[in-house]
Structures are given as structure tokens and as C-alpha cells.
Amino acid sequence: MKIALLEDDLAFAETVIEWLEEAHFEVDHFETGLDFLKEFPNLQYDLFIFDWALPDMEGPDVMVSVRLRSNKLPPIIFFTGRSEEDDIVRVMEAGADDYVVKPASRAMLMARVNALLRRVASQSQVEACYEYGALKLDTRSRVVTLAGEEVKLTDKEFDLALYFFKNEGVLLSRTHLMNVVWGAVSELETRKVDVHVSHLRSKLKLVPENGWKLTSIYQQGYRLERNR
Amino acid sequence: MNMFVSAMRLNDKIFTTIVLILLSALFSSSGVFTGVDRLIYEGMQWLHYEEASDSVVRLVSLPVTIATSVLLAILPLLWLPKLTPCKSLMVNFLYLIAVIFIVYAGAVLFRLWVRPSGALLAILLAYPVWRWRRLDSAQLFLDRELQNLRDELAALGMEQEEEVGVVNEDPLQYRISRVQLTAKHLRDLHKSRSDTLTFISHDIRAPLGAAMLLLDKFENNKYTERMERMITRAHAMAEGFLQASRAEMVNVNKFQELDMVSLTQQAVDDVYEIALAKQLQLSTQLPEDPLWVRGDFGLLLRAVSNVLLNAVKYSPDQSEVKVLMTSDAQSLTLKVIDQGPGIPAKKVTKIFKRFSRADGEHQAQEGSGLGLYFVNVTLRKHRGTVVAQSEEGRGATFIITLPLERRKINNPVDNERRALIPAMFSDSI
Numbered sequence: 001m002k003i004a005l006l007e008d009d010l011a012f013a014e015t016v017i018e019w020l021e022e023a024h025f026e027v028d029h030f031e032t033g034l035d036f037l038k039e040f041p042n043l044q045y046d047l048f049i050f051d052w053a054l055p056d057m058e059g060p061d062v063m064v065s066v067r068l069r070s071n072k073l074p075p076i077i078f079f080t081g082r083s084e085e086d087d088i089v090r091v092m093e094a095g096a097d098d099y100v101v102k103p104a105s106r107a108m109l110m111a112r113v114n115a116l117l118r119r120v121a122s123q124s125q126v127e128a129c130y131e132y133g134a135l136k137l138d139t140r141s142r143v144v145t146l147a148g149e150e151v152k153l154t155d156k157e158f159d160l161a162l163y164f165f166k167n168e169g170v171l172l173s174r175t176h177l178m179n180v181v182w183g184a185v186s187e188l189e190t191r192k193v194d195v196h197v198s199h200l201r202s203k204l205k206l207v208p209e210n211g212w213k214l215t216s217i218y219q220q221g222y223r224l225e226r227n228r
Numbered sequence: 229m230n231m232f233v234s235a236m237r238l239n240d241k242i243f244t245t246i247v248l249i250l251l252s253a254l255f256s257s258s259g260v261f262t263g264v265d266r267l268i269y270e271g272m273q274w275l276h277y278e279e280a281s282d283s284v285v286r287l288v289s290l291p292v293t294i295a296t297s298v299l300l301a302i303l304p305l306l307w308l309p310k311l312t313p314c315k316s317l318m319v320n321f322l323y324l325i326a327v328i329f330i331v332y333a334g335a336v337l338f339r340l341w342v343r344p345s346g347a348l349l350a351i352l353l354a355y356p357v358w359r360w361r362r363l364d365s366a367q368l369f370l371d372r373e374l375q376n377l378r379d380e381l382a383a384l385g386m387e388q389e390e391e392v393g394v395v396n397e398d399p400l401q402y403r404i405s406r407v408q409l410t411a412k413h414l415r416d417l418h419k420s421r422s423d424t425l426t427f428i429s430h431d432i433r434a435p436l437g438a439a440m441l442l443l444d445k446f447e448n449n450k451y452t453e454r455m456e457r458m459i460t461r462a463h464a465m466a467e468g469f470l471q472a473s474r475a476e477m478v479n480v481n482k483f484q485e486l487d488m489v490s491l492t493q494q495a496v497d498d499v500y501e502i503a504l505a506k507q508l509q510l511s512t513q514l515p516e517d518p519l520w521v522r523g524d525f526g527l528l529l530r531a532v533s534n535v536l537l538n539a540v541k542y543s544p545d546q547s548e549v550k551v552l553m554t555s556d557a558q559s560l561t562l563k564v565i566d567q568g569p570g571i572p573a574k575k576v577t578k579i580f581k582r583f584s585r586a587d588g589e590h591q592a593q594e595g596s597g598l599g600l601y602f603v604n605v606t607l608r609k610h611r612g613t614v615v616a617q618s619e620e621g622r623g624a625t626f627i628i629t630l631p632l633e634r635r636k637i638n639n640p641v642d643n644e645r646r647a648l649i650p651a652m653f654s655d656s657i
Binding site: 012103104209219 | 436442474484491493520524525
């Protein structure tokens with residue numbers, strides 16, 4: 001697996017490269033947006049990790065330039081120095097698949113990288129049955145059991161649960177969830193997603209005690225992950 | 229400043245009193261307005277024609293007339309300072325009519341005629357004199373305060389650009405534009421202060437974050453541990469500053485609908501690990517249905533997390549932290565109850581101020597001293613409240629209240645619940 005890292009802070013880049021290489025990834029490091037844009041057409045990557053603030057341009061601009069030259073892009077993770085809502089929303093609106101707030105912990109970065117790569121690998125397959133600890137999802141009979149007991153879910157809740165589990169650890173934007181689970185949904189019904197996610201959390205007991213964490217990212221998106 | 233205002237008001241009263249005394253005495257003693265007196269007297273005779281024609285009405289002496297006029301003339305000062313301009317004008321008019329009737333009554337009942345012209349004219353003038361005086365002092369005060377403000381700003385090296393083109397206009401308009409300019413200038417200053425703070429905090433955070441990463445490369449020993457603690461604390465302080473300034477500057481027009489039940493659940497999930505490390509029991513009692521409020525998700529999540537973290541931080545190992553949420557038609561109440569050492573009574577109101585900690589000796593403890601200040605600012609911005617109740621040695625309870633969103637909620641109804649609805653109404657159909 002090959003990863004392109006675009007980061008101008010050398011101390012930071014060095015640490016991140018070390019983490020990635022120890023996890024057996026091949027890493028190409030670029031310091032400026034222009035360097036990266038010059039080299040990238042000749043190379044194939046499985047994942048991009050971009051810093052938001054670069055000396056010559058902003059991360060999202062690099063992303064737009066890349067998109068103009070190639071129609072098939074690997075997933076993109078953004079490093080951002082700011083954790084405020086506006087910045088996260090900007091990252092997501094720019095089309096990033098996920099973000100990591102600096103200073104990132106090793107575990108956090110690796111979890112994000114692995115989740116995105118896993119998602120790409122298993123995108124189109126649907127298996128008959130998924131098992132996640134005490135939880136079992138049968139996709140044919142559409143039945144969910146928690147520690148052997150059946151949990152009654154509505155159709156939409158089941159679809160949502162399946163989508164969350166298939167994309168474990170991945171940041172799923174609210175708009176994306178609306179489109180995937182409900183088809184098109186009007187802006188007025190944004191509460192729908194929040195309410196369904198909240199039902200899932202309580203019905204399937206997706207709480208840290210059971211090893212799960214279902215988080216709302218500033219209401220712009222959700223992430224289901226295993227509690228580390 | 230208040231003292232200055234009240235002193236000014238007192239001066240205005242004395243000034244108006246003196247003017248009214250002089251006017252009423254002058255009018256009543258000089259006989260300039262005898263025509264007015266005669267008119268009123270004839271009016272009275274016409275009203276009480278029979279009685280007046282066959283009885284003698286005695287004219288009171290000049291000193292008594294002057295004294296009565298003065299007394300009647302200064303009475304409006306009892307209400308003029310208290311009422312709005314429109315009300316004082318109306319009350320004065322009624323008073324004027326009342327005085328005429330009092331004079332009539334004196335003539336009819338006691339056969340005494342007090343010449344009323346002095347008092348009446350002074351009463352007519354009472355309102356304009358008082359208002360003129362007030363307006364003058366208010367403008368004087370405004371000018372002086374504005375000048376002080378501009379001097380202070382200039383002393384800080386932040387001079388305003390001079391306004392153009394309004395100087396020669398109406399003086400009131402001129403003052404209004406100066407106030408507007410100064411207010412705008414102050415808003416700009418506030419914004420630039422906050423921007424600077426954000427900038428500094430952000431720029432301090434970045435290298436500290438990098439230093440934290442570098443520390444990972446060293447083998448753990450007591451020095452790296454100490455350094456990590458110090459860097460973590462500095463980082464937390466920069467973060468605290470940034471968040472506090474963000475809460476202060478939040479735009480309430482950008483608030484969105486959010487469910488406080490899941491937000492609180494998320495905050496509880498976030499502190500789970502820390503609670504687990506201290507073997508704390510986190511018991512939550514949250515409503516099953518969502519409770520919608522209008523707010524900033526990031527700020528409210530952090531506010532609830534700060535209260536929870538505070539409870540977890542001060543709780544002894546193996547104790548219990550309770551999280552309860554209830555609601556009524558208008559608002560929701562979130563209580564976080566710990567079994568920690570509690571907060572001394574005299575400190576309980578101070579903990580929401582900047583740079584305060586429950587215990588002054590815990591300076592070395594991590595945290596910026598801005599955590600609860602942030603909670604307070606955030607809640608105020610959301611028209612909510614946060615209070616702490618505690619007795620020393622008996623734990624503390626933090627109570628957050630928030631107004632609920634009033635828009636009618638169209639919850640998606642579950643299939644199961646939808647099936648129940650007809651059954652509930654079947655009896656009445």
C-alpha cells in the first residue's frame with residue numbers, strides 16, 4: 001500500500017512517516033503543493049494525507065487540482081491544526097473523507113488510515129451475515145441479535161446499522177447517510193438522521209461499556225468505532 | 229459615573245425650582261397678568277352666577293398670594309423627574325386644570341380669592357424649563373463621556389478616524405453619529421482582541437503539539453513524564469483560551485437544532501475511559517425521547533464534557549457520578565452529581581469566573597482554570613444557566629438548564645409506535 005504525505009512541518013512529517021512505515025506502508029513525502037502536483041501524475045497511491053496549511057497553497061486547493069487531472073482519487077485524510085467546528089465543516093465540504101486534528105496520536109491516525117483503506121477494499125461486497133462481538137446482523141432475514149436476543153429495528157434503522165458496521169471507523173457525513181439510507185431527503189428532515197442514530201445507539205447499546213462508540217461530528221457526520 | 233448622574237439630576241432640580249419660584253413670585257406680585265386673573269374670575273362668576281353676585285369675595289393679601297403661587301408652582305417637580313416626557317406633559321396639564329378648580333373652590337367655599345395667574349403661568353413653564361435643563365445636562369454628560377472614552381482609546385494608541393461632514397449639522401445628529409462611531413470602534417476593538425487571542429492560542433498550540441509528538445521518541449523516564457505534564461498543561465491552557473474566546477464570540481444566529489439527550493450521551497461516552505481508570509460508576513438517567521434545543525453543537529458538547537470531566541476529576545476512586553436529565557414544557561435540566569470533596573460555600577459562586585479552581589492549592593493540577601468559565605459563557609449564550617450546589621465534604625451538584633426549541637417537533641414515528649396510536653384513541657371514536 002502506498003501513501004502520499006503532503007506536510008511542510010518536517011518534525012511532524014518525520015514522526016508520521018515513521019508510524020506509517022512501521023505499519024508496512026510505503027510513504028512518499030512532499031513538502032509543498034506544487035512539488036506534489038508535479039510528481040503525482042506519474043505515481044499511483046492508495047491514500048492521500050494532506051496538511052491543511054501549506055507554504056504555497058491550501059490543502060483543499062491541492063485536492064481540487066488533483067481532481068481536475070484525474071477522475072479516480074484515493075481517499076483523502078486532512079491534517080488540520082484547528083479543531084473548531086467551522087474548520088472541520090470546511091474540511092468535509094472540501095470533499096475530504098476524514099480529518100485528524102494535530103497533534104495526532106499514533107493510534108488515532110492509524111485507525112483513520114486503516115478504516116478508509118478497509119472501506120475501499122470491501123466496498124461492493126455484501127455478506128450474508130456480519131458478526132461484531134455480541135452483535136449479529138443477518139442481511140437476508142434482516143434480523144439483528146444482541147447476545148442472542150433479537151432486537152427489533154425498523155427497516156431504515158437496519159439499513160443504517162448495516163451501513164455503519166460496514167464502514168466501521170469511517171466518518172460518514174449526514175448528507176451521505178441521508179442519500180444512502182433514505183434516497184433524497186429534504187433539508188427540513190435533517191432531524192431524521194439524528195433521531196435514527198440515537199435510536200440505534202440505545203437499541204443496539206452502542207456504548208463504551210460494550211466496546212462501541214457512536215459519535216456525532218458536530219452534527220455534520222457520524223462515526224461508529226470500536227472503543228479503544 | 230452614577231454619582232455624577234445623580235449629582236447632575238440634583239442640580240437640575242435645584243435650578244428648575246429656583247426658576248419656578250422666581251417666575252411665580254414675579255408673575256403674581258407684578259400684576260402683569262391681571263387680565264388672566266380677571267378672565268378666570270369672570271369665568272367663576274359665570275359658573276356660580278347667583279352665589280357670586282350676592283356675596284362678597286375677599287381678595288387675599290399679596291404675600292399670601294405669592295406664597296401660594298410659589299407652592300403651587302414647584303409642586304410639579306414631585307413628578308417631573310420621575311415620569312416620561314409624554315406622561316409629565318399630560319400630568320402637568322391635568323394639574324393646571326386642578327389648580328384652577330382649587331382657586332374656584334377657595335372662592336366658593338371660603339370666600340377667598342387668590343389671584344392664580346402667577347401659579348398658572350409658572351406651571352405652564354415648568355415642563356419646558358425642566359426638559360430644557362435635562363436635555364442640556366444629558367448632552368453635556370454625553371459629550372464629556374465621549375471625550376473621556378476617546379481620550380482613553382487614544383491613550384491606548386487606538387485613535388478613531390475623525391468623522392467627516394457631520395460637524396456642521398444639527399448638534400444632536402452630530403452627537404448621535406459620534407456615539408455610533410465610538411460604538412463601532414469598540415466592537416472592532418473587541419473583535420480584534422478576540423482575533424489576536426485566537427491567533428496567539430493557535431500559534432502556541434501548534435509547536436506544543438509538535439513537541440508532544442517528539443516526546444514520544446524518547447524513552448520514558450521521570451524527566452519525559454514531567455515534561456509531558458508541563459507541555460500538556462500549556463497545551464490545555466492555549467486550548468482553553470481559544471475555546472473561551474470562541475464561546476464569547478459565537479454567532480447566535482448560526483445556532484442549529486440539536487438533541488441534548490444524544491449530545492449528553494456522547495459527552496458521557498467521552499469521559500468513560502477516564503472514569504474507568506478511576507473505577508468510578510457513571511450512572512446516567514436520560515430521557516428516551518430527544519430534547520431539541522437551538523445551539524452550537526461543539527460548544528454545548530464541550531460545556532457538558534467540561535462539567536463531567538470536572539466531576540470525574542474531583543471524585544475519589546470507586547465513587548459514583550450521576551448524570552440526570554429532566555424536562556418540562558419550556559426547558560431541560562441536566563444535573564451532574566459527584567461524591568467529591570465539595571466546594572466551600574464562599575467559593576461556590578466564584579468557580580465560574582476566569583482562572584478559578586475549586587481549590588486554590590491545586591495550581592499544579594492540569595487544566596486551564598477556564599473550563600467552568602467556558603461552561604458559564606456557553607450557557608449564557610444559549611439563554612441557559614449553570615449553577616453549582618455544594619457543601620464542603622459532601623460532594624457537588626452542577627445544574628445546567630437550557631430552554632427547549634419551541635418549533636413543533638415532527639419526530640419520525642417508529643413503526644411500532646405508529647401502530648399504537650390508533651389503539652390509544654380507539655375508546656373515544
